[in-house]
Amino acid sequence: MTVHVVGAGVAGLAAALALVRGGRRVALHEAAPVAGGRARALPDGTDNGTHALLGANRAALRFLGQIGAREGWVEPEPAGLPVLDLETGTARRVALSPLGWGDANRRPEGVTLGSLLALLRLALPGPDRSVAAAFAGHPRLLRALVEPLTVAALNTPVAEASARLLGAVLRRLGGRGAARLFVARQGLGPDLVAPALATLACHGANLRTGSRLRSVTQEAGRATALDFGEAVLVLGPEDAVVLAVPPWEAARLLPGLPVPQRHAPILNLHFERVEEGPVRFIGLLGGLAQWVLVRPGGVSVTVSAADAAVGLTDAAAAARIWPELRQAALRFGLPGPWPEAPPPARAVRERRATPRHGLNPPPPPPRRPLANLVLAGDWTMPMLPATLESAVRSGEAAAAALSRASRPVPA
Incomplete structure (x- = not known):
């Protein structure tokens, strides 16, 4: 029995690791010349962006530990995040966690009783609204803290970003150590992708790059073959597929699948x-x-x-x-x-x-659209921001769904 993981981004790597650790045989297929997806390094080894993790990202940090890469991630600003306001010239260190705001020197501008209540209201049930609307009465805190966190976590302007989803992010920052910030000392290539591939290779998983999936043949609600152009892999009755590709690719391969459009x-x-x-x-x-x-x-x-x-x-x-x-x-x-x-x-x-993480996120797509095919990718978890954390969680969820599907049904 083989599980074919299509897409060697972080979600695919996390799914593959969970599967091999569970004793499954895994084959990885990646369309690009190198693994890593949006986390891949550029040809000169530079990351594509400034990726960071927080202490609250437990799944991603656990994944780093499993591949022996945790020591490569350092805490660059343990005393608080240095922030420069280019308009006023004010420079200060800001604590990302409310637990650190007791120190006035580490408190963001605009923290008042009213603005704190506005933050707390994000955790309460109710109709969704934009982040800008939720903090319309607290413009100083919106500018100094809420807007930077929103665009960093949700990658969506505050005028349209979901306050409910931001509330889910802020709730995770309240625990002790949850707001500690970590970055890869050398970059995501050497400090995440390379150790993940090395760990998978030790478990017998093989990676084939430059291999784009053209189509998925279906029959009776199952995937029966994977067409990679140069080769068509016929799936046996015990074989399975993890489709860890971007939403537009998933929609191309599985017509009718609900995916994000914006x-x-x-x-x-x-x-x-x-x-x-x-x-x-x-x-x-x-x-x-x-x-x-x-x-x-x-x-x-x-x-x-x-x-x-x-x-x-x-x-x-x-x-x-x-x-x-x-x-x-x-x-x-x-x-x-x-x-x-x-x-x-x-x-x-x-x-x-x-x-785009706008108001009222859509329901997630089915984790298992076919009996032997499951989806992975940060976009499959719309109740979380599309980050390294949600990518890892989605990969682990995909592996767990396959494990449940393979269990014998009790008589």
Whole structure:
């Protein structure tokens, strides 16, 4: 019996790991030249964006532990997130968890009794509304904390982002250690994708890249063959499939499958810079850039919910963003020269980075649309933001669904 995992992004890797750990034989198929999906590294080893995990992302952190990669993830700002307000010039360290707001020096601007009650109301049942509407009476907290968290977690502008979904995110940040921020020391390629593939190889799983699934043959509610163009794999009665592909690919392969129709872009900009020093992570308010990740090998900047910015040329994006991050670097005393002229930079545009997390998220697609085929991918869990955490959770859920399907039915 073989389980064919189609798509070697994080969801597919998580599904494959859960399956091999459960004793299943796994074959991985990836259309791209390399594994990793949206988390894959660029040809020079640079990440596509500034990916981070929080202590609340227990599934993703557990996955890192299972593949022996946990030590590669460091906590760059244990004393609180450095945030520079480019409009006012105010620089401060902000605690991401409300448990740290007892210290006035680490409290976001705009925290009042009324704004705290507005945060608490997100956890209560009721009709969904936009994040902007939920905090219309608290503009300072919206700008200083809620909007940055919304675009980072939901990749959707606050005017349309679901307050109910943001509430699900904030509830997870209340526990002790839940708001600790971690980033990959070298990048997602060496600190996530490579160790995952090495672990899977140790369990006998094989990976075939450059292999795009053309179609799925169905008969009597089952997948009976996978057409990869150069080869058609006929599925035996005990074989199964995990389809861990983007929603538009899933809809192509399984016509009629309900999938998200609207997506939000992300613009990432990578500046060449070689300077020894610790890994740093900085937030920016009031500019184009939102998050700055500084590693010895370069500086990466992310613009989430980038509807207006994704069309900028590389040169135009660099000209706007470099002065912003340079100001933050100098203000927080980051080592090394920070010249006025921007160094060479490259933009990575993810035009369909995530589904748009608007009001009243749609119901999830069926986890098992065919008797021997299950779905994985962050988009299959609309009650969670499309992140590394939801990708891992979806892969584990897919593996669990196959395990349940294979159990004998009691007499």
